[in-house]
Amino acid sequence: MEDKLSEVVLFGxxxxxxxxxxKLALKLKGIPFKYVExxxxxxxxxxxxxxPIHKKVPVLLHNGMPICESLIILEYIxxxxxxxxxxxxxDPYQRSRVRFWANYTDQKIMPASYPLLLxxxxxxxxAIEDMEEMQRVLEEGxxxxxPEQFSFFNGxxxxxxxxxxxxxxxxxxxxxxxxxxxxIGPKNPKIFMWVNALxxxxxxxDTLPPHDKVVAMLKTMxxxxxxx
Amino acid sequence: xxxxxxLLDFWPSPFGMRVRIALAEKGIKYEYKDEDLRNKSPLLxxxxxxxxxxxxLVHNGKPICESLIAVQYIxxxxxxxxxxLPSDPYQRAQARFxxxxxxxxIYDAGRKVWTTKGEEQEAGKKEFLDALKLLEExxxxxxxxxxxxxxxxxxxxxxxxxxxxxYETFGNINIEKECPKFIAWAKRCLQKESVSKSLPDQxxxxxxxxxxxxxxxxx
Numbered sequence: 001m002e003d004k005l006s007e008v009v010l011f012g013x014x015x016x017x018x019x020x021x022x023k024l025a026l027k028l029k030g031i032p033f034k035y036v037e038x039x040x041x042x043x044x045x046x047x048x049x050x051x052p053i054h055k056k057v058p059v060l061l062h063n064g065m066p067i068c069e070s071l072i073i074l075e076y077i078x079x080x081x082x083x084x085x086x087x088x089x090x091d092p093y094q095r096s097r098v099r100f101w102a103n104y105t106d107q108k109i110m111p112a113s114y115p116l117l118l119x120x121x122x123x124x125x126x127a128i129e130d131m132e133e134m135q136r137v138l139e140e141g142x143x144x145x146x147p148e149q150f151s152f153f154n155g156x157x158x159x160x161x162x163x164x165x166x167x168x169x170x171x172x173x174x175x176x177x178x179x180x181x182x183x184i185g186p187k188n189p190k191i192f193m194w195v196n197a198l199x200x201x202x203x204x205x206d207t208l209p210p211h212d213k214v215v216a217m218l219k220t221m222x223x224x225x226x227x228x
Numbered sequence: 229x230x231x232x233x234x235l236l237d238f239w240p241s242p243f244g245m246r247v248r249i250a251l252a253e254k255g256i257k258y259e260y261k262d263e264d265l266r267n268k269s270p271l272l273x274x275x276x277x278x279x280x281x282x283x284x285l286v287h288n289g290k291p292i293c294e295s296l297i298a299v300q301y302i303x304x305x306x307x308x309x310x311x312x313l314p315s316d317p318y319q320r321a322q323a324r325f326x327x328x329x330x331x332x333x334i335y336d337a338g339r340k341v342w343t344t345k346g347e348e349q350e351a352g353k354k355e356f357l358d359a360l361k362l363l364e365e366x367x368x369x370x371x372x373x374x375x376x377x378x379x380x381x382x383x384x385x386x387x388x389x390x391x392x393x394x395y396e397t398f399g400n401i402n403i404e405k406e407c408p409k410f411i412a413w414a415k416r417c418l419q420k421e422s423v424s425k426s427l428p429d430q431x432x433x434x435x436x437x438x439x440x441x442x443x444x445x446x447x
Contacts, residue, residue, distance in 0.1 A: 063318075065318060068325060069328055072321050072324045072325055073321075079317040080317045092304040092305050093287075093290055093292075093301070095301075096298075100292075100293060100297055103294055104278065137278060141278060
C-alpha cells in the first residue's frame, strides 16, 4: 500500500496561470499527483488551512506539508525531484538570470495583463504599448542572457522560463481576440517563434486550457457588473 | 585569480543592506559604490538597464540585480561557509516564502506609514504591525529565523529595523510595545558584526526621511 503522506496534491484553479506553472512542472518531471480544483469564490477549508497567509492557489502539498507561491513551488520541485529535466540551470549566474526574468514576468507583465482587459480607448492603447514594450525587453534580455538557446531553454527540453512563457502566452490568440489587440506578433520575432514552438509542445497542449474556454472566461472577466 | 566584487548601492536602502549583510557573513571583500539616485551612474545604467535600480552586485564584471536574487547568488557561489539558506528543500521553501512575505508586506506598508496621512496611514500602520506580529509568530522561540545563526529571512528583514525611528515618529506608533519579540530579535541580530556594520544608524535614516518628506511636500 502506498504511503499516503508521500502523496503529492496540487490545489489550483484551471484558469490560474500560476497553477498551470506547477501542473507543467509536475508533469515535466513525471511526478504523479492528485489535483484539487478550487472554487476561488468559495475557497475550501483545506486551502485556507494550507495557505492561511495569502489564501491563494496554487498550493502544493507534499508529505502532508504545504508549499505556496508558484516560483517557490517550482524551485522546491526541482530540488526534491532533482532528476532531469532540470527546471533551473546548474550554473549560479545562469540561475540568477532565470530568477531575474521570472521576477520580471511576475513584477511587471502579470500585473499588467488583467487591467488591460478592462481598459478602453486611449488608456487601453497606452496599456497595449506598455505591454508590447515589456515583451520587447523580455525578448532582448533573454537573447542576451541565453544566446544559444532561444527556443526552449535548456536546449531541447523545457525549463522554468519556458514554463512561465508558455503559460502566459499559450492562449495569446484568446487574449488578442477579447482585447482586439496583437501584443504577441511578428514584431517580436524571437518571442513569436518561441511562443509558437511552445504551443506545439505536447505537454503544453495536454495541460493548458483550450482557446474557447479561455475566451469565454476572459469575456466574463470584462463583462460589466450589473448595477445593484 | 581573485574575485572582483562590487556593490552598487544607496546607503539608506534596506534592499542594499541585505546584500551588504550577506557579503559580510561570507567574509567577501568588495568595493562599495554609493549611487546618487537623482543622477544614476553610467555603470548602474549599464549593469541594470531593465530596472535602473540599486542594489546591483557585480561579480567579475557580471551584474546580479534584485536583492534577494543577489543574496541567493552569494549563498550559492560562496557555499563553503556561513550558509544562509537551509539545506533541506522544505526548509528552503519556507525561508523563501517568508522572505517573499517581507518583500510583499513590510516595505509597502512601511512606506504608507511615513508618506501618507489619515485613513490611508491608519490602514498602513495596521498592515505593518500585523505583518510584524505574523513574523514574530513565525520566529517562535528561535533566536533567529535561521535557527541558531542568522539566515535568509533574517537577512531579508533586519534592514527595515534601521527605518524604525522614522516609522515610529511619523506613524506615531510604539513598535517595541506592540511587538517586543520583534525588537528583541532585531537587537540580537545587531550584535552580529555583519549586521551592525551593514545597517546605518536609525537617527541618520530618520534625518534622511525628514528630507524626503520635505521633497514630497509632506511637511
